[in-house]
Each structure stands twice: as C-alpha cells, then as structure tokens.
Amino acid sequence: MAAASDNDFVRTESPETGVVILVPTADIDMSRSPILRSAIKSELKPGLDRMIIDLGEVQYMDSSGLATLVEAMRIAKSHAVPLHLVSMTTKVRAIFEIARLDAFFSIKDSRQEALDC
Amino acid sequence: MAAASDNDFVRTESPETGVVILVPTADIDMSRSPILRSAIKSELKPGLDRMIIDLGEVQYMDSSGLATLVEAMRIAKSHAVPLHLVSMTTKVRAIFEIARLDAFFSIKDSRQEALDC
Amino acid sequence: MTPMSRSKPIKIELVSDPMYLCGARELVSSIAHRVGFGDMECSKIALALDEAMCNIIRHGYNKATDRPIWLTIYPQQPDETTYGGIEIIIEDEAKQVDPSTICGRDLADIKPGGLGVHIMREVMDQVVFEKRNGTGMRLKMSKSAPRPDEAPRIGQRSSGSNPAQARIS
Amino acid sequence: MTPMSRSKPIKIELVSDPMYLCGARELVSSIAHRVGFGDMECSKIALALDEAMCNIIRHGYNKATDRPIWLTIYPQQPDETTYGGIEIIIEDEAKQVDPSTICGRDLADIKPGGLGVHIMREVMDQVVFEKRNGTGMRLKMSKSAPRPDEAPRIGQRSSGSNPAQARIS
Ligand SMILES: Nc1ncnc2c1ncn2[C@@H]1O[C@H](COP(=O)(O)OP(=O)(O)O)[C@@H](O)[C@H]1O
Ligand SMILES: Nc1ncnc2c1ncn2[C@@H]1O[C@H](COP(=O)(O)OP(=O)(O)O)[C@@H](O)[C@H]1O
Numbered sequence: 001m002a003a004a005s006d007n008d009f010v011r012t013e014s015p016e017t018g019v020v021i022l023v024p025t026a027d028i029d030m031s032r033s034p035i036l037r038s039a040i041k042s043e044l045k046p047g048l049d050r051m052i053i054d055l056g057e058v059q060y061m062d063s064s065g066l067a068t069l070v071e072a073m074r075i076a077k078s079h080a081v082p083l084h085l086v087s088m089t090t091k092v093r094a095i096f097e098i099a100r101l102d103a104f105f106s107i108k109d110s111r112q113e114a115l116d117c
Numbered sequence: 118m119a120a121a122s123d124n125d126f127v128r129t130e131s132p133e134t135g136v137v138i139l140v141p142t143a144d145i146d147m148s149r150s151p152i153l154r155s156a157i158k159s160e161l162k163p164g165l166d167r168m169i170i171d172l173g174e175v176q177y178m179d180s181s182g183l184a185t186l187v188e189a190m191r192i193a194k195s196h197a198v199p200l201h202l203v204s205m206t207t208k209v210r211a212i213f214e215i216a217r218l219d220a221f222f223s224i225k226d227s228r229q230e231a232l233d234c
Numbered sequence: 235m236t237p238m239s240r241s242k243p244i245k246i247e248l249v250s251d252p253m254y255l256c257g258a259r260e261l262v263s264s265i266a267h268r269v270g271f272g273d274m275e276c277s278k279i280a281l282a283l284d285e286a287m288c289n290i291i292r293h294g295y296n297k298a299t300d301r302p303i304w305l306t307i308y309p310q311q312p313d314e315t316t317y318g319g320i321e322i323i324i325e326d327e328a329k330q331v332d333p334s335t336i337c338g339r340d341l342a343d344i345k346p347g348g349l350g351v352h353i354m355r356e357v358m359d360q361v362v363f364e365k366r367n368g369t370g371m372r373l374k375m376s377k378s379a380p381r382p383d384e385a386p387r388i389g390q391r392s393s394g395s396n397p398a399q400a401r402i403s
Numbered sequence: 404m405t406p407m408s409r410s411k412p413i414k415i416e417l418v419s420d421p422m423y424l425c426g427a428r429e430l431v432s433s434i435a436h437r438v439g440f441g442d443m444e445c446s447k448i449a450l451a452l453d454e455a456m457c458n459i460i461r462h463g464y465n466k467a468t469d470r471p472i473w474l475t476i477y478p479q480q481p482d483e484t485t486y487g488g489i490e491i492i493i494e495d496e497a498k499q500v501d502p503s504t505i506c507g508r509d510l511a512d513i514k515p516g517g518l519g520v521h522i523m524r525e526v527m528d529q530v531v532f533e534k535r536n537g538t539g540m541r542l543k544m545s546k547s548a549p550r551p552d553e554a555p556r557i558g559q560r561s562s563g564s565n566p567a568q569a570r571i572s
Contacts, residue, residue: 241418241469242418242469242471244415244416244417244418244423245414245415245416245417246413246414246415246416247413247414247415248413248414249411249413251437253433253434253436253437254413254430254433254434256429256433257429257430257432257433257434258430259429260425260426260428260429260430261423261426261427261429261430262426263426264422264423264425264426265422265423265426267422268420268422300410300411
C-alpha cells in the first residue's frame with residue numbers, strides 16, 4: 001500500500017539492441033511525472049530503433065502524466081523514433097479516452113505487438 | 118488504486134477434491150475482515166483434507182485480520198483440518214512477527230509447498 | 235443533492251505539496267466506493283480531485299508547497315428517494331481569478347497541458363469555481379451515482395451505453 | 404521532536420467508519436515516506452494509525468460509524484540537527500478511560516484480539532494516551548526516522564540489528 005520508492009519508480013529494460021522499454025511501476029501523478037519525464041529524456045535519443053512505454057503496472061495517471069507522454073511523442077517524432085504505449089490497464093485507458101488522446105498515440109495491447117509492428 | 122470491490126474480495130479455488138484455497142485480493146483491515154471471516158466459516162468444514170489461505174495479493178493486514186486468522190486456526194484444529202498460510206508478502210510477514218504469531222501458524226512459501234507437506 | 239440526506243462531511247486541511255495527492259485520492263476513492271460508485275467511477279472521481287488540487291498548486295500557489303488547501307467531502311448514501319452521490323468542496327488562499335477564465339484548451343489542438351479542467355467537467359456532473367469572501371478560491375464538484383438495480387432515470391433509457399442501467403428490477 | 408522544525412500539520416476530521424481506514428493509511432504513509440521512512444516503516448506507521456482508529460471505533464464508540472475522529476499529522480523534515488520523523492495525534496469524543504487501563508494482553512497467550520496496543524508500542528517510539536479536557540481521548544504517537552547516511556546515534560552502534568545503521572559515513 002505504501003507508494004513504491006521514487007528511486008526505482010521507472011524500470012528500464014533493453015530486450016534487444018536499439019530497443020528501450022520504460023516501465024513505470026506505480027501511479028503517475030504530479031509528484032512522479034518529473035521522474036518519468038527525465039527517464040524518457042535520457043533514453044529517447046536519435047538513432048534509437050524503438051521506444052516502448054509499458055503501462056501494465058500503472059493503475060492511475062493524471063494529466064501531468066498525459067502531458068509527459070504527449071511531450072515524449074513529440075520528441076520521438078522529431079527524432080523519427082517509433083514510440084508505442086503498451087499493456088494499458090482499463091482505468092488508464094479511460095483517462096486517455098476522456099482526454100481524447102487515444103488516437104494521438106500508438107497504443108498496443110502487448111510488448112510483443114509493439115516489437116512486431 | 119481504488120479498493121477492489123468487496124464482493125469479489127475473497128476468491129475461492131479448489132485445485133483438487135478436498136482442498137480449498139482462499140485468496141483475499143486486497144488489504145485486510147477492519148472493513149474487510151468480516152468478509153474473509155465468513156468465507157473461512159463457510160468453507161472450513163470437518164472432512165476437508167486441507168485449507169490454504171494464499172496471501173500473495175495482500176500488501177497490508179491489521180490486527181483484525183490477524184484475529185480472523187487466529188480464529189480460523191482454532192476452528193481448523195478443532196476440525197482436524199490442516200490450515201496453511203502461503204505466499205506472504207514481506208510487509209504482511211512483518212506484521213505476523215510484530216504480533217509474535219509467526220510460530221503459531223503453518224506458514225509456507227508457496228501453494229505447492231503447502232500441498233506437498 | 236439535498237443537504238438533508240447528506241452524511242457527515244470529511245474535512246481535510248493539507249498543504250499544497252504533490253506528495254499528498256495520493257492520500258487525498260485514496261480517501262475520496264474509498265468514500266465514492268461506499269456511496270455506490272463502481273471501481274472505474276471511483277478512479278475518475280479521484281482523478282477530478284487530483285486535477286483540481288494540481289491546478290491550485292500550479293496556478294493558484296505558483297508551485298509553493300506549504301500553502302493550505304481544504305477539502306470537504308460530503309458522501310450521500312443512496313436511499314428510497316435519492317441516488318447516492320458525492321460532493322467535494324476544495325478551498326484555498328491562493329490568488330483570486332475570474333471563474334470564467336478557468337477553462338481548458340481546444341482538445342483537437344494536441345499539446346502538453348490544458349486538460350485538467352476538461353477532465354473535471356467530463357467526470358463530474360457539476361463543477362463550479364467561485365471566489366471566496368476575502369481571499370482564495372472555492373471549487374464545488376458533485377456527481378450522482380447510478381442505481382443499476384432500479385429503473386433508469388427518464389431520458390437515459392434509450393442511450394444504451396450502460397447495460398446495467400437498462401436492466402429493470 | 405522540537406516544535407520549531409515541524410512542518411505544517413495535516414488535519415483530518417472524519418467519522419468512525421472503517422471505510423475511511425484505507426484513505427487515512429495512505430495519507431499517513433505518503434507523509435512518512437516523504438520525511439525519510441522506507442517502505443516497510445511507512446507500512447508499519449500506517450498500521451499503528453489503523454490500530455488506533457480501530458480501537459476508537461470499537462472500544463470508544465462501540466462501533467457507531469458516525470462519530471468524529473480528528474487526526475493531526477506533523478511531518479518533520481530531516482535537517483542538519485534533527486532526524487526526520489512523524490508525530491500523529493488522534494482525538495475523539497468517545498468515552499473517557501483511565502489511560503493506564505489501555506494495554507494489550509500477554510502475547511504468549513494466543514487468542515483472537517488484544518494485539519492493537521502492542522502493535523502501536525512496538526512500531527512507534529512514543530505512544531501516550533490521555534483524557535482530553537471535557538470529553539473524549541487523545542493519543543499521541545511519534546517516531547523518528549533513521550538516517551542511514553550518517554553515523555548512528557550513540558547507544559545504537561552496537562545493536563547490529565540494522566545494517567544500515569551500522570554503516571558509518
Ligand atoms: N485553481 C486555479 N487558479 C487559477 N487559475 C486556474 C486554476 N485552475 C485552472 N486555472 C486556469 O485554467 C487553465 C486551464 O487549466 P487546465 O485545464 O487544468 O490546464 P493546465 O493546468 O495544463 O493549463 C489554466 O492554464 C489556468 O489559467
Ligand atoms: N480508544 C480506546 N478507548 C477505550 N479503551 C481502549 C481504547 N483502545 C484500547 N482500549 C482498551 O485496551 C484494550 C487492549 O486493546 P488492543 O490491544 O487493541 O486489543 P483489542 O482491541 O483486541 O482488545 C482493549 O480491550 C480496551 O479495553
């Protein structure tokens with residue numbers, strides 16, 4: 001029930017060269033968005049083949065999280081790096097729908113689907 | 118982040134005849150202990166081979182939860198039904214230790230260990 | 235929501251630090267759960283509260299983390315004559331702004347930010363900003379819970395978007 | 404804990420309904436986290452609060468769910484001269500009892516119940532019950548956070564039970 005410690009809030013994985021998967025491990029709100037933002041900024045570089053943000057462990061996100069992801073999408077586009085959001089829980093998907101952002105992002109059901117596309 | 122609905126708070130499984138596994142799916146506090154208590158009372162009957170309470174999804178328990186489990190252990194003993202607690206998270210185990218109840222119960226690491234013993 | 239059928243309010247005085255958002259969300263979410271909202275709705279109500287508090291911290295207090303915020307939550311248990319529901323009042327001592335200037339951006343123009351007020355209005359039935367007497371702002375938000383075990387309210391019958399509401403007991 | 408280095412308190416007025424336990428736990432847990440306690444300690448502090456509230460509901464108010472409980476939480480940020488820490492004050496309007504009668508059972512005599520007060524005393528550094536002026540009880544609980552990055556306090560050096568405390572910077 002206690003929040004995951006902020007230090008290990010975002011896990012970084014690289015299943016193959018050129019692919020980075022970021023895994024936020026708790027609620028993304030105004031107190032944690034800056035941590036996600038800096039993880040994205042340090043990993044999302046020109047030349048990366050693909051970035052995947054795995055939201056499977058996130059039960060809650062507010063508009064600061066959405067803003068962080070919108071910004072990530074813009075950086076990804078400017079660097080021509082495909083960015084996919086995967087494994088969204090139903091509650092988090094509902095927030096994307098309220099904000100009419102579900103069409104703006106590439107949202108995939110699973111990591112595999114994002115790796116294959 | 119919202120609490121799991123109270124209706125499905127305790128899942129009941131029976132992997133083989135004579136074995137009942139109860140799986141509480143959220144924090145066990147004064148507001149939910151009565152639900153666990155009635156699930157135990159309706160399943161823990163003489164003639165059962167084994168009851169397992171799987172605490173793997175429980176991140177938090179207070180003394181009302183401990184009291185419910187102490188009562189369950191007494192009923193199990195009176196019916197000569199082996200009762201095992203399995204898959205405790207570290208936080209829940211700490212609560213058993215504070216209450217000096219870790220030796221009173223049969224605590225196993227996994228369901229399999231409880232089925233084999 | 236008639237004042238008569240309100241339960242006692244829960245009052246919280248906290249400071250404008252984002253570290254308290256989670257605790258505030260959990261509290262309002264457990265209250266919403268109890269008055270009859272489903273998990274998804276509870277999560278959305280917590281979101282509306284979170285957005286309101288974030289706006290106070292960011293716009294009202296310019297990110298100072300030690301200024302007061304007061305929450306008052308009125309749970310309304312369902313009874314024979316009313317749906318259950320929840321009313322949330324959020325007050326601050328921050329700068330006063332004309333309520334009509336508090337509005338979100340055009341959703342079609344996608345950019346970071348500008349979503350909070352939209353989210354609040356989308357999630358809650360009622361969202362009213364006003365200046366407090368003297369200093370600070372007050373925000374009232376309320377939402378009625380559906381009663382899936384009863385006939386739907388007139389006008390919702392044909393929407394068909396909620397199968398639970400279409401069931402007639 | 405010196406009053407000078409206390410941050411502003413968080414105050415909550417709620418009612419004696421077990422549905423609020425979870426929100427209260429989350430709130431105190433996020434505050435404890437922020438002032439320097441680790442995840443396990445935060446969970447134990449939340450447990451102490453939960454046990455205190457349960458006792459008020461059960462013994463003080465005889466399970467009535469609509470009576471007031473006031474929580475005041477003082478977070479104490481660590482600084483050069485002090486450890487961080489937390490102080491929690493819980494007040495009610497319930498029946499007054501002699502504080503010396505509030506104690507747990509012998510832990511060797513295992514039976515359901517009788518654990519709450521033990522848990523509070525085991526988890527917190529200080530647990531003090533007192534009668535309020537007029538009506539109701541007041542419980543003060545406090546706990547200092549360890550500072551793993553500094554020399555341990557005199558007298559804890561040789562305990563060896565906490566490896567973090569044994570490290571000397
Ligand atoms: N509590 C508040 N105090 C003052 N201004 C506010 C407040 N809440 C919202 N606003 C104004 O309304 C605008 C829209 O808010 P919002 O939709 O949450 O988007 P954002 O906060 O990302 O700008 C803000 O930019 C701000 O000008
Ligand atoms: N808030 C309270 N008001 C009155 N009596 C209390 C209160 N808290 C505890 N007590 C007394 O102290 C005893 C021990 O409490 P506790 O250790 O929590 O065990 P339990 O609540 O299971 O009896 C209680 O049985 C009760 O007599």
